[in-house]
Structure formats: structure tokens, C-alpha cells
Amino acid sequence: MRRTLGRITARLGGAVFVLWAVASVTFGALRLIPGDPAQAVLGGPGSQASPEALAAVNAEYGFGRPVLVQYFAQLGRLATGDLGRSYALNVDVGPLVLSQLGGTLLLAVLSLALAWLLALALATWSTRGGKIASRVGSSLEIVAAALPHFWFATSLIVVFSIWLGVLPPISTGGIAGLVLPVLTLAVPLAGFLGQIMRESLLIALESPFVLSARARGETERGVRWIHALRHASVPAISLSGWAFGSLISGAVVVETIFARPGLGRTLLTAVTLRDVPVVIGVVMIVAVAYILMTLLTDIASHLVDPRLRLT
Amino acid sequence: MPLRHPARTRRLLAATVGVVTFGLLMSACTATDSQEPVGDPNSGGTLTYASGDAEPSCLDPHVGGNFPQALVSAQYLESLVSRNTDGQIIPWLADSWTVSDDGLTWQFTLRDDVTFTDGTAFDAAAVQANIAHVQNPTTLSSTGYLALGKVTGTEALSPTVVRFTLSEPDSALLESLSQPWLAMESPAALERSQDENCASPVGTGPFIVQSWVKQNAIILVRNDDYVSPPADAGHSGPAYLDQVIWRFIPDSASRYAALQSGEVDVIDNAQPDTIVQATQSDSLEHLNSPRPGASNRIELNSGQAPFNDVRVREAFIRSANVDDAVSSLFQGTAIRSYSALSSVETTAISNANLFDYDPAAARKLLDAAGWTETDADGYRVKDGVRLSVRFPVSTNQSIPAEQSVFEQIQATAKETGFEVKLSPMDLSSWYAALASNDYDAVSAPYTKVGPDVLRILYHSDSIVPAPSGYFANHAQVNDPEIDELLTTAASTTDAALRTSLYADAQEHILEGFYILPLYDQQNHFLLRSDVVGLRTLPTVAVPTLYDAWLNR
Numbered sequence: 109m110r111r112t113l114g115r116i117t118a119r120l121g122g123a124v125f126v127l128w129a130v131a132s133v134t135f136g137a138l139r140l141i142p143g144d145p146a147q148a149v150l151g152g153p154g155s156q157a158s159p160e161a162l163a164a165v166n167a168e169y170g171f172g173r174p175v176l177v178q179y180f181a182q183l184g185r186l187a188t189g190d191l192g193r194s195y196a197l198n199v200d201v202g203p204l205v206l207s208q209l210g211g212t213l214l215l216a217v218l219s220l221a222l223a224w225l226l227a228l229a230l231a232t233w234s235t236r237g238g239k240i241a242s243r244v245g246s247s248l249e250i251v252a253a254a255l256p257h258f259w260f261a262t263s264l265i266v267v268f269s270i271w272l273g274v275l276p277p278i279s280t281g282g283i284a285g286l287v288l289p290v291l292t293l294a295v296p297l298a299g300f301l302g303q304i305m306r307e308s309l310l311i312a313l314e315s316p317f318v319l320s321a322r323a324r325g326e327t328e329r330g331v332r333w334i335h336a337l338r339h340a341s342v343p344a345i346s347l348s349g350w351a352f353g354s355l356i357s358g359a360v361v362v363e364t365i366f367a368r369p370g371l372g373r374t375l376l377t378a379v380t381l382r383d384v385p386v387v388i389g390v391v392m393i394v395a396v397a398y399i400l401m402t403l404l405t406d407i408a409s410h411l412v413d414p415r416l417r418l419t
Numbered sequence: 420m421p422l423r424h425p426a427r428t429r430r431l432l433a434a435t436v437g438v439v440t441f442g443l444l445m446s447a448c449t450a451t452d453s454q455e456p457v458g459d460p461n462s463g464g465t466l467t468y469a470s471g472d473a474e475p476s477c478l479d480p481h482v483g484g485n486f487p488q489a490l491v492s493a494q495y496l497e498s499l500v501s502r503n504t505d506g507q508i509i510p511w512l513a514d515s516w517t518v519s520d521d522g523l524t525w526q527f528t529l530r531d532d533v534t535f536t537d538g539t540a541f542d543a544a545a546v547q548a549n550i551a552h553v554q555n556p557t558t559l560s561s562t563g564y565l566a567l568g569k570v571t572g573t574e575a576l577s578p579t580v581v582r583f584t585l586s587e588p589d590s591a592l593l594e595s596l597s598q599p600w601l602a603m604e605s606p607a608a609l610e611r612s613q614d615e616n617c618a619s620p621v622g623t624g625p626f627i628v629q630s631w632v633k634q635n636a637i638i639l640v641r642n643d644d645y646v647s648p649p650a651d652a653g654h655s656g657p658a659y660l661d662q663v664i665w666r667f668i669p670d671s672a673s674r675y676a677a678l679q680s681g682e683v684d685v686i687d688n689a690q691p692d693t694i695v696q697a698t699q700s701d702s703l704e705h706l707n708s709p710r711p712g713a714s715n716r717i718e719l720n721s722g723q724a725p726f727n728d729v730r731v732r733e734a735f736i737r738s739a740n741v742d743d744a745v746s747s748l749f750q751g752t753a754i755r756s757y758s759a760l761s762s763v764e765t766t767a768i769s770n771a772n773l774f775d776y777d778p779a780a781a782r783k784l785l786d787a788a789g790w791t792e793t794d795a796d797g798y799r800v801k802d803g804v805r806l807s808v809r810f811p812v813s814t815n816q817s818i819p820a821e822q823s824v825f826e827q828i829q830a831t832a833k834e835t836g837f838e839v840k841l842s843p844m845d846l847s848s849w850y851a852a853l854a855s856n857d858y859d860a861v862s863a864p865y866t867k868v869g870p871d872v873l874r875i876l877y878h879s880d881s882i883v884p885a886p887s888g889y890f891a892n893h894a895q896v897n898d899p900e901i902d903e904l905l906t907t908a909a910s911t912t913d914a915a916l917r918t919s920l921y922a923d924a925q926e927h928i929l930e931g932f933y934i935l936p937l938y939d940q941q942n943h944f945l946l947r948s949d950v951v952g953l954r955t956l957p958t959v960a961v962p963t964l965y966d967a968w969l970n971r
Binding site: 141163164165196197198199204208262265266269270273276277278280364365366367369370373374377380382 | 469473474476477556557559613614617632633634635666667668669670672673674676677679680682683815845846847848
């Protein structure tokens with residue numbers, strides 16, 4: 109019990125450290141870009157900010173204060189759960205980020221689920237035996253894993269929206285508009301997960317416990333699906349935490365190309381406009397989601413792998 | 420002048436090669452092929468517009484004042500005056516106007532039958548409230564605020580007559596007032612908080628802002644009581660469309676794909692490759708409407724070496740093969756400019772002879788200017804210093820084709836001995852590079868109605884940076900003669916004199932080799948062929964959906 113408690117404390121401490129580091133690095137990175145943030149707030153191409161407007165913006169957001177003061181003010185606000193107010197959109201960051209969270213989460217969860225399905229299917233099929241299946245499987249995985257999101261998204265649009273005309277190239281609010289974005293994110297991830305799954309599946313199939321299962325008269329299907337696959341899925345499960353993070357970053361590209369509302373697009377716009385509170389807000393939310401996801405994958409690993417429960 | 424090209428360019432091609440009968444045949448075929456003869460306008464329907472510009476953070480163009488705001492606000496806000504395709508100022512919410520002999524007092528007579536869509540009357544007091552709103556520092560107006568620089572006060576002489584008092588004569592006042600950044604909004608609506616007014620500004624226009632879901636769409640609905648189209652509109656009464664869905668699709672390829680698949684009806688910011696594709700399609704049309712104000716040009720920083728020597732500036736211009744770069748990279752969608760001003764400005768002066776590609780002449784000029792040695796890499800050297808041109812490129816403002824043009828110029832200038840250092844940058848870094856004078860060449864668009872943009876860009880006053888470090892005179896032209904011409908032109912009330920003064924000023928600027936004009940500020944729209952009647956306002960070339968209808 110005490111050990112569990114200690115573990116939870118260590119976890120929480122780690123989470124707080126990660127959040128602090130995320131906020132600090134983001135703040136520092138945005139401050140390193142040269143240029144006056146007030147000008148960025150006011151000046152789009154072709155507009156010229158008046159001195160009065162600049163002074164007003166500087167006064168309102170405190171850009172004139174020393175960077176360290178701004179940094180601690182920002183940290184202080186974050187510590188109390190206040191994400192601040194967007195420079196560019198003039199709305200509170202908390203509600204803004206939460207309103208965009210749903211779309212991105214849906215995209216990420218669906219993509220992760222589809223990636224798992226595809227990877228499982230590919231891994232089990234390609235380890236069935238036979239050189240051809242194995243070669244085709246590994247080639248497909250490598251190609252899929254190497255697909256750049258922006259290129260793959262554009263190709264999907266060309267094929268399914270322009271040539272075949274069956275799916276909308278931009279988000280329409282319905283399910284049809286989700287298909288291409290989910291495919292864009294899921295296929296490269298499936299290639300990656302599939303590679304890992306196939307490798308560990310092959311190792312598992314060679315292991316003594318598989319031999320003993322066979323000796324007990326377990327059917328081939330039982331050997332593969334119950335014993336070997338369970339074993340082989342452990343590394344893929346622990347990687348899913350990482351994969352979730354990469355899906356969120358993939359959302360930046362996908363949401364921009366498919367004109368979907370979401371965190372990725374919010375982040376891109378905010379970075380371009382140097383809207384520091386929004387950038388930090390999005391990054392913090394993503395960090396929290398990432399920490400939760402890692403926790404979930406740990407729990408899932410414990411459930412799948414009984415050995416972890418003993419240690 | 421906004422041109423509307425039929426998508427079938429083969430018609431044009433046939434005409435240019437002189438095969439008139441073939442041209443007639445083709446036009447006859449295509450008319451029956453795909454496009455039924457356009458009959459009377461249909462009322463009704465929803466048009467979806469997809470913008471490639473950034474989503475505005477505020478729908479009230481008084482706040483800030485940029486092009487994305489102008490694009491959408493032209494659908495629900497209107498100005499006191501407009502401009503026609505001949506460059507003449509025409510009535511809009513103001514019926515007529517007079518100016519005093521000293522040029523310090525302007526009197527506008529307003530339409531008496533116009534009401535804002537919240538029921539507030541449009542009258543002299545409303546105009547006063549709008550001018551006060553733009554001039555109020557807490558509004559954070561940039562573009563509108565600058566345009567009203569000489570306006571010191573307003574007075575309501577009667578409900579329909581408003582008087583503007585100026586600190587000095589302003590020959591650009593009407594052009595300034597025609598811009599969407601000075602459009603008229605309901606004074607009652609302006610009294611709400613800025614957040615509220617940003618989300619749903621209230622005007623007199625053909626559409627009303629119904630809702631705005633950020634990062635998704637702005638929904639505009641028809642104003643059924645609309646009575647005030649500008650004098651050059653195609654019809655009177657309410658708009659034809661029931662509803663407009665205004666979306667933002669930042670990626671050029673997806674925007675075009677959405678148009679092709681019919682998800683959207685009109686897109687802006689069409690890039691050269693998609694324009695060429697669209698002109699080969701029967702279901703799409705192309706609307707080319709260059710923006711007013713300055714042409715897109717490379718400005719050479721004459722404030723420091725090496726471009727403080729006119730011979731080096733001329734050498735650079737002669738060594739740049741712009742024509743080939745533009746025709747290959749813009750695939751025929753952009754026409755080469757030889758002017759400081761956009762071709763839509765009737766006061767523009769063009770001088771092609773000054774910009775011939777002539778590497779031999781360029782080398783002679785460099786020799787004469789003392790850049791006689793050549794280093795191992797083939798670059799010219801003077802006193803141990805290499806002939807380098809630092810060229811920060813704003814990736815927000817220069818489209819990919821333009822960035823490629825710069826690379827072509829870099830390659831051809833190298834043959835003459837210039838080392839052009841292109842540095843792509845985000846907007847903030849780019850502003851910073853300009854503010855710290857770390858540049859020798861730069862290219863920045865500037866949209867404004869009328870030739871007064873010359874004063875902003877080339878008067879020596881504009882070298883003095885604003886508190887932010889920003890200044891508009893990137894070429895750092897500091898010539899008392901040009902200053903004198905621009906100042907006089909800005910304050911004369913004599914239209915003919917104004918035109919000739921601006922012509923002289925442009926000659927000086929072009930002959931001083933301060934700038935290398937490239938082409939007009941590109942502004943291409945693509946639309947489904949069944950969208951009829953779409954045009955751009957000749958003020959800042961934003962589309963107006965007032966006359967548009969769906970032929971389906």
C-alpha cells in the first residue's frame with residue numbers, strides 16, 4: 109500500500125515537473141523570436157499600427173515589463189489554473205482551448221483505434237508464414253510509417269474527393285468529413301505500430317511458452333490470438349502513449365489541410381500571431397492529455413502483462 | 420480594372436491568333452455545351468465562400484484594419500463613398516459632397532432613407548460617432564486611424580449634412596473614406612463592449628452577421644430592407660442570396676479541392692497552379708482583380724551601402740531577369756509591372772525602358788561604382804567587402820511563387836556579381852529585421868485606395884520609425900524634390916495638378932532606381948460557373964456578393 113502511495117506521489121510530482129517545463133520552454137521559445145509582440149498583435153500585412161494603439165497594447169498586456177517579471181506573472185497565473193486571455197482573439201484561453209479540444213480528441217482517438225486495427229490485421233496476416241506475406245507486410249509497414257502527413261492528406265483528397273468524388277475534402281461537421289483526416293493520421297501510425305507488433309509477435313511465436321501451449325494441444329488460432337499476440341502487444345501498448353502525442357502534433361497539419369476546427373489549427377494560428385497565452389494554453393492541455401494517456405497505457409500494460417503486477 | 424475571364428481561355432487564344440471564325444464557333448459551342456444562357460437572376464440559395472486569408476480576430480474593421488477584415492466586412496458594412504473602375508469617386512451612403520476653397524472643410528450630404536440593420540437611423544450623428552470611434556485610441560484602429568490623420572473634427576449641420584474639418588488640405592480624403600476600414604456602423608452597436616461589437620458589427624449592408632463560430636464559419640443572412648447599393652452596382656433592392664457561409668481554408672490545395680468538389684462556391688487567394696487548372700475546367704471561372712495602391716516591388720535600401728550608390732541600384736535592377744522568372748513561375752497569371760503603383764490606379768506611370776534585363780550594362784555600372792574586383796566565388800568585391808544584398812522575405816506576405824521569383828533573381832544577379840542572401844522569416848522576425856535596418860532589399864505589399872500611397876511609401880517622413888520600429892519607406896528614399904512633389908500633391912484640390920504632380924514623383928522614384936517593380940498585388944478568385952454576377956469593389960478589390968446569384 110505504502111509503495112503504491114509512493115508511486116502515486118512520484119507520478120504526481122513528475123506530472124507537475126513536466127507541466128512546469130512545458131510552460132517554461134514554450135514561453136522561452138516564443139520570447140526568443142525577434143520582434144515586438146505588440147506589433148504582432150496589431151499589425152497584419154498592409155496595416156500600420158499607430159503609436160497610440162501600440163502604447164495601449166503594451167499597457168494592456170505588459171509587454172514593456174522585464175521578461176522575467178512577465179515569466180513569473182505567467183507562471184503564477186498558470187498555477188492558479190488561469191490560462192489568461194488571448195492577445196489576438198481577445199477571449200479567455202481556457203474556454204477557447206476547451207471548445208477546440210473535443211474535435212482534436214475525437215480525431216486522435218479514432219485515429220489511434222484505426223491504427224491499432226490496421227496494425228493488428230497486418231501483423232497477424234504477415235506472420236502467418238510464407239516469405240511473400242512477410243515481405244509484403246514489412247514493406248507495407250515501412251512505406252506507411254514513412255508517409256508524410258501533408259503529402260498523404262493531399263493524395264487522399266485528390267483520389268477520394270476529386271477523382272472519385274465520394275468524400276468531402278474539408279470538414280463538413282458530419283462523419284463523412286472525418287474519414288480522410290482519420291485515415292491520414294492512422295495509416296502512418298499503423299505502419300509504425302505494425303512493425304513493432306510483428307517483430308514482437310515473431311519473437312513470441314518462437315518462445316518456449318508458445319511451444320508448451322502447442323504441446324498442450326492449443327489450436328493455432330488460440331496460440332496466436334491468446335498467447336502470442338497478448339505478449340506481442342505489450343510494447344505497442346506502451347508506445348501508444350507516445351503515439352497519442354504524435355497524433356496531436358499530426359493534428360496541426362491535418363486540421364489545417366482539411367480546414368477542421370481543433371487544437372492543432374488553434375496552435376498554428378497562435379504561433380503565427382505570437383499569441384503566447386493561447387500557445388501555452390494549448391501546449392499545457394496537450395501535456396495534460398499526454399500524461400493521462402501515459403497513465404492509461406501503464407494501467408493497460410499491467411492488465412495485459414501479469415508479470416508487471418508482481419513487481 | 421477587375422477583369423472577369425471566362426474559364427475557357429481557348430476563346431481568348433483563338434481571338435489573339437486571329438482565327439475569328441474558330442473563335443465564334445468555339446463560343447457558340449461552349450455556350451450550348453455547358454452553360455445555359457444566363458437568364459433573369461434567381462433569388463435564394465446559400466453561397467459558401469472559402470477564404471485563404473487568416474480568420475479576423477474582430478469583424479469590425481475599425482479595430483486594427485487588415486485585408487481579411489475588409490474581405491468579409493464588405494458584405495455587411497458600407498462606406499460614405501465608393502470608387503468606380505475609372506478611378507472616379509462615386510456616391511454611396513453620401514449622395515454628394517463639396518469642399519471649401521481652402522480645402523479645409525468638407526460637407527457631405529447623406530442619403531436620408533438608410534437604416535442600420537438594428538433599426539438605428541443612418542444620419543449625420545452616426546457619421547460623427549463612426550469617425551470618433553476610429554479616432555478613439557482605445558479602439559486600436561491602425562489603417563482607418565492613419566487615413567483620418569488630417570481630420571480634426573466633425574459637425575452635424577442637419578440630420579443629413581455632416582461637415583469634416585481638416586488641419587490641412589487632404590486630396591486623398593474621399594479615397595480614404597471609400598475604404599472598408601472606415602465603413603459606417605450603427606452608433607448604438609458601437610456603444611456595446613468591443614468584444615460584442617467585434618463578434619457582430621451592425622451596418623447598412625446587403626447582409627447581416629448572424630453568427631460567428633470561431634475557427635469554423637461566419638454566417639451572413641440577407642438584409643431584406645436593403646436600399647443602399649453603391650452607384651455602380653448591378654441592381655437595386657435586397658441581395659439575391661438568402662445566406663452566405665464564410666469559411667476559412669488556409670491550405671491552398673484543399674481550398675481548390677473544396678471548390679472542385681462543389682463544397683464551396685468561391686475561393687480567394689487562388690495560386691498560379693490552381694488558376695491554370697481552373698481555366699481548363701468548364702465548371703470553374705476565374706476573376707482577376709489586382710489590388711489598388713502600390714505594385715508588388717522589390718525596394719532597395721538607399722539609406723546604406725551598397726545601395727546608397729544609384730549606380731549599384733541600377734546595376735542590381737539590370738542584372739535581375741524578372742520577366743522570365745515571372746512568366747515561368749506565375750504561369751502567365753501575373754503581368755509584369757514597370758510602375759510604383761498598381762495598374763488599377765489611373766494615376767499610375769509606367770516606364771518599361773528603365774527595367775531592361777542587361778547584364779553587360781550592369782557590369783559596367785559596377786565597374787564605374789568601384790566594385791571592380793571579383794572573388795573566388797564570382798562575387799564583386801570593393802575594399803575587401805563582398806557585394807552582398809541582405810533580403811529578408813516575409814513568408815506571410817510573399818506567396819510561394821513570389822519566393823521562387825526572388826530565387827530566380829538571386830540566380831541571375833549572381834551572374835553579374837551580386838550575392839543575394841534570401842532569408843525567409845515569419846512576420847515578427849521580418850518586422851524586426853526592418854526595424855534594425857538589417858536589410859538591403861525587401862518586398863512588402865501596401866494596399867490603399869489612390870496614389871496617396873506614394874507619400875506613405877516614399878516621403879522621407881516615413882523613414883522615421885513608429886514607436887514599434889515600423890516604417891513604411893523601406894527604400895529609405897530621402898529626396899527633397901520627391902518630398903516636395905508628394906506634399907504638394909497631397910494637399911492640392913486641383914485634380915489635374917494632383918495627377919501631374921504624382922506623375923512627376925513617380926518618374927523621380929523610377930529613375931532613381933529605388934524600386935524594382937514586379938507585378939500588381941495579385942488578387943485572384945475562382946468560382947463555380949453557376950455563380951453569376953460576382954464582382955469586386957473597385958476600392959480595395961474585395962468581392963461583393965450583393966449582385967451574386969446562383970444559376971442552379
